[in-house]
Amino acid sequence: MPQELIDILLRTAPDTDISKLTNESRLKADLGLTSLDFIMIMFEIQDKYDVTFTGEETFETVGDVIRFLKEKTGN
Amino acid sequence: MQYFIGKLLPEERGSIPYLPTTADLLKFLEEKYPEQTALSDTNRTVTYRELVQHAGCRRSLLAKRGIQPGTNIGILGRNSIEAVEWFLAVTSFGCTAVMLPAVMQPEVLAGAIPFYEIGAMIPDAEQLPKLSNIQVPCIGITEEDDSPADAKAVKKTDRAAVFFTGGTTGKPKGVILSHGAIMRGSLNGTYRPGTMYGQTLIAVLPFTHVFGLIFSMLSALYAGSHVAVCGNMNMLFNEMMRVKPTTMIAVPGMAEIMLNVAKAKGPAVLGGRLKTIVCGAAPVPEKLHEEFLQFGVEVLAGYGMTETANLVSGNLSMELHPTSVGCQYPEQEMRVVDGELQVKGDMLFDGYWKDPKATDAAFTEDGWLRTGDLARIEPDGFLYIVGRIKNLIILDNGENVSPEEVEAFYYRSNLIRDCLCSECVINGKAAIQLEVLANPGVTDEEVTKETERIGRELPSYMQPAKIVLRHEEFEKSPSMKIIRK
Numbered sequence: 001m002p003q004e005l006i007d008i009l010l011r012t013a014p015d016t017d018i019s020k021l022t023n024e025s026r027l028k029a030d031l032g033l034t035s036l037d038f039i040m041i042m043f044e045i046q047d048k049y050d051v052t053f054t055g056e057e058t059f060e061t062v063g064d065v066i067r068f069l070k071e072k073t074g075n
Numbered sequence: 076m077q078y079f080i081g082k083l084l085p086e087e088r089g090s091i092p093y094l095p096t097t098a099d100l101l102k103f104l105e106e107k108y109p110e111q112t113a114l115s116d117t118n119r120t121v122t123y124r125e126l127v128q129h130a131g132c133r134r135s136l137l138a139k140r141g142i143q144p145g146t147n148i149g150i151l152g153r154n155s156i157e158a159v160e161w162f163l164a165v166t167s168f169g170c171t172a173v174m175l176p177a178v179m180q181p182e183v184l185a186g187a188i189p190f191y192e193i194g195a196m197i198p199d200a201e202q203l204p205k206l207s208n209i210q211v212p213c214i215g216i217t218e219e220d221d222s223p224a225d226a227k228a229v230k231k232t233d234r235a236a237v238f239f240t241g242g243t244t245g246k247p248k249g250v251i252l253s254h255g256a257i258m259r260g261s262l263n264g265t266y267r268p269g270t271m272y273g274q275t276l277i278a279v280l281p282f283t284h285v286f287g288l289i290f291s292m293l294s295a296l297y298a299g300s301h302v303a304v305c306g307n308m309n310m311l312f313n314e315m316m317r318v319k320p321t322t323m324i325a326v327p328g329m330a331e332i333m334l335n336v337a338k339a340k341g342p343a344v345l346g347g348r349l350k351t352i353v354c355g356a357a358p359v360p361e362k363l364h365e366e367f368l369q370f371g372v373e374v375l376a377g378y379g380m381t382e383t384a385n386l387v388s389g390n391l392s393m394e395l396h397p398t399s400v401g402c403q404y405p406e407q408e409m410r411v412v413d414g415e416l417q418v419k420g421d422m423l424f425d426g427y428w429k430d431p432k433a434t435d436a437a438f439t440e441d442g443w444l445r446t447g448d449l450a451r452i453e454p455d456g457f458l459y460i461v462g463r464i465k466n467l468i469i470l471d472n473g474e475n476v477s478p479e480e481v482e483a484f485y486y487r488s489n490l491i492r493d494c495l496c497s498e499c500v501i502n503g504k505a506a507i508q509l510e511v512l513a514n515p516g517v518t519d520e521e522v523t524k525e526t527e528r529i530g531r532e533l534p535s536y537m538q539p540a541k542i543v544l545r546h547e548e549f550e551k552s553p554s555m556k557i558i559r560k
Contacts, residue, residue, distance in 0.1 A: 014515070015546065034548050035308065035555075036332045042309055043340060055117070055310035 005065065008044045013037045023063035031062075041065075049073055078391070078402040078456065079266040090272075091297055093262050093406075095231035096254040098167040100261070100297065101127045102226075108299040114156045115318065116304050121156055123296075126163075131223025133164035139220060140195070140212065144169025144227050147192050147237070149211075151175040151184075152199030153306030154282050157216045159292055161197050162282070166235045166254065169227040173237045173249070174283040181205040191237060191249060191428060231255035231421075237428055238285055240381035249428030250381045257289060259422035260384030263404045264294025267322075267375075268391065270351040271298040274322045277314055279305040280329070286356050289385045291324035312336060312344045319346035326356045327363060328555025330374060334366055342370045355379055355386050355400075357556045358460065358479055360486035364393045376400045378460060382424040382437065382444060388458050398483075399457040409452065410443070415464060416450035417443040449477055466559060468498045470505050474536040478559075481507065481537050490517045490525045493549050495557050499541055506540035512549065519544055 001021065009016050009031070016031050027033045033041070042053060045065070051072040059065050091107075094100050104113070105127040114121040121129070142148070148165045150172050152158060165172045173191050175184065188196070188211050198206055199216045206213060229235075235254040239247045252260075265271050276295045280287030295302045303318040305311055308329075325333070330352050337345050352367065352374045359376040367374045375393060378400035379386035387409070390401030403409045407420030423444050426434035437445055449461040462477030469475055478496035485494045492514045499508035513522040522544060530538045549557040 032547050036335050039309060039312065039332065039336060040339060043312070043336075053310060053313065055305075055307040055313075 001062070001066065002069070004048060005062075005069070008041055008048065012040045012044065021062060023061065023066060025062045026060055027062065027065075028060075045069070079268075079389070079405060091262070091265060094258055096167070096229045096233070096258065097163055097235060098226035098229050098254075100258065100293070101130055101163060101167055104296060111299055112301040113296060114159060114302055114304055116156055116306075117314075117317070119156070123299075126160065126296075128223055129160040129219060130163040130167065131225070132219040132221065133160055134168045134226065135220035135222060135224035136214065136218055137164065137168050137170070138224055140214060142168075142170065142195055145171075146194040147171045147173050149173045149175050149188065149191070149193045149196045149198075150282075151177065151179070151196060151202045151205075152216055153177055153201065154278055154287070154304050155199060155216065155306050156304050158199070158282055159304065160219075161216065162236075162288065165197075166257075167226040167229060169229050169233065171234045171236060174239070174288065176239060176281065176283045177202060179205075181208075185209050229254055231258075234425065238288075238381050239283065248430060248433060251425040251428055252285075252384050253425055255421050256384040256424060257293070259406070259420065260285065260289045260379075260386075261293035261297050263379075263385050263387065263389075263422065264290040264324075265298045266389060266404055267351070267353065270322045270353075271295065271300060273298070274300040275303070275318055275320045275348070276300055276322050276324065277303045277305050277311065277318060277320045278324075279308060279311050279314075280324060280326065284356070285381050285385055286324060286326065286379070290353070290355075294385070295322075312340075315344060315346040315349075317346075319348045321348050321350055323349065323352045325352050325354055326555050327354050327359050328357070328551065330354050330359075330363055330367070334363065337370055338366075345370065345372070351375060353377060353386075353389070358483065358486075359400075360483070361397055362487055362489065364397065378448075378458060380446060382446075383418060384422045384424065387418055387420070387422065390457075396457050399453075399459050401458060402456045403458065408443075409458065411450055411452055412439075414449050414461075416446045416448045416458070416460070418446060419443045468496075468505065468507060470507075470536065472536070476507060476537055478507075481509065481533070481539070484529055484533055484537075485509065485511065485526065488525055488529060490514055490522055493557060495549060495559070496539065497559070501540050507538070508541040508543060509539035510543045510545050510549075512545045512547075 104123045108123040113123040113126045148170050162172050195212045197214050233254050235257050236252050237249045240250050278291040282288040305314045349372050355377040364374040375390050377386035377389040388401045388403045409418050447464050451459050462479035466478050467475050481496040482494050485491050493512040495510045526542050
């Protein structure tokens with residue numbers, strides 16, 4: 001998992017237990033992210049990776065976010 | 076009544092009449108604001124004339140698909156321009172729009188379609204797979220005919236829509252609203268001097284919520300405003316920066332998210348022109364109003380429920396009455412009987428779908444709606460909501476405690492994000508418990524001290540005997556209200 005993404009998660013939701021973090025971790029159900037956390041993460045991702053969200057994306061798990069970033073940035 | 080009429084700007088006063096049906100509304104909109112922008116999203120803009128025309132083309136499609144007036148039609152999906160056009164088309168065709176929440180699970184939907192006697196569904200592309208195993212005719216939300224058909228002769232008393240309520244307590248019920256009720260609710264939303272007429276709004280509250288469809292959409296259209304339609308809460312701030320709204324309609328939970336994002340990222344995320352947020356559907360904490368003022372935004376509280384088709388009261392200045400939900404709108408009545416707020420007027424619902432028992436229980440013998448809310452009306456006409464009757468905690472010493480009243484004290488604190496007051500048993504006696512979720516970065520020690528400090532300020536019978544610190548969010552309804560177990 002990209003360290004930058006872990007940093008964003010920890011900055012936004014400091015209580016996240018990263019030892020349990022996998023691609024399958026569900027953002028709300030497993031990591032306990034709130035609607036506000038989620039919006040703040042989107043802001044951070046937009047700034048950090050210079051990507052734009054369309055509103056069509058569905059992010060349920062950490063893996064969904066990683067896949068989105070791969071598609072948008074090619075990394 | 077003078078509270079509102081007297082404050083409307085001269086050009087606003089009397090500029091819009093009460094229209095009894097959505098068919099009348101469409102006619103009015105086309106005549107009054109033909110070339111103005113009615114709706115927009117990230118891809119397109121629709122003028123009032125085009126909106127009315129699209130509604131007509133969708134009516135024409137209903138006729139071609141053999142759908143008869145009187146049919147119940149389910150609308151299922153995220154907020155979209157098409158959903159607005161379909162709502163207006165379905166209702167002005169003499170059908171009933173059943174506003175199904177997009178979060179509905181397929182198995183619940185499979186039960187709801189026969190229960191609500193839905194004869195056709197209009198799902199968006201995302202929702203379509205949920206209907207794959209259900210035998211019901213479907214019309215794609217983007218479909219329409221090439222030429223418009225006239226509206227049907229609908230009446231004020233005709234059924235127009237079914238909305239769901241009861242998300243925070245018990246089983247959801249289908250609330251039946253007539254054309255007359257929806258249009259009174261729409262007109263109520265326009266009693267906002269200088270903040271509803273010719274404004275820019277973002278409709279982000281789901282259209283399955285009366286506040287989302289009636290207030291932030293129909294009231295805004297009634298007043299010739301431009302409404303940007305937002306189907307995804309996560310995109311709200313991109314939309315705010317794009318359309319630069321001047322007025323927003325929000326539930327308190329959403330307004331709080333807006334406040335926290337503005338604090339973290341700077342006020343530019345609100346677009347730079349926002350003046351007013353009208354808040355209702357749940358208690359509005361005082362601190363929300365106070366903290367928004369730093370960004371030049373006034374949060375105004377109102378009171379309403381699904382059964383009243385929108386707000387029935389509104390506060391035009393929180394400076395003067397910081398904890399009031401305002402005064403009643405014109406053409407409706409309010410009274411308090413045995414502590415309970417009761418209301419009357421043509422904005423009231425017709426009943427709960429297939430639930431005559433609950434419908435009977437909702438009304439008094441002389442036709443007033445029992446709101447179930449504890450309230451007081453001050454001599455100056457201002458309404459104050461104290462709490463829900465069914466949430467009342469009755470202590471062994473006979474004291475009645477409203478949990479919402481206790482929570483309001485704690486919500487004033489900047490350290491506390493959410494709290495929930497409930498009954499617990501200590502040494503065999505009923506007592507008050509308070510669960511508290513602190514704001515990010517606040518330690519357990521800090522929040523404990525804070526709850527102790529607030530506790531000492533409360534009258535003794537209201538002081539919680541037990542404080543539980545939470546570290547995970549409370550379970551909430553789609554309208555962001557904490558679910559009381």
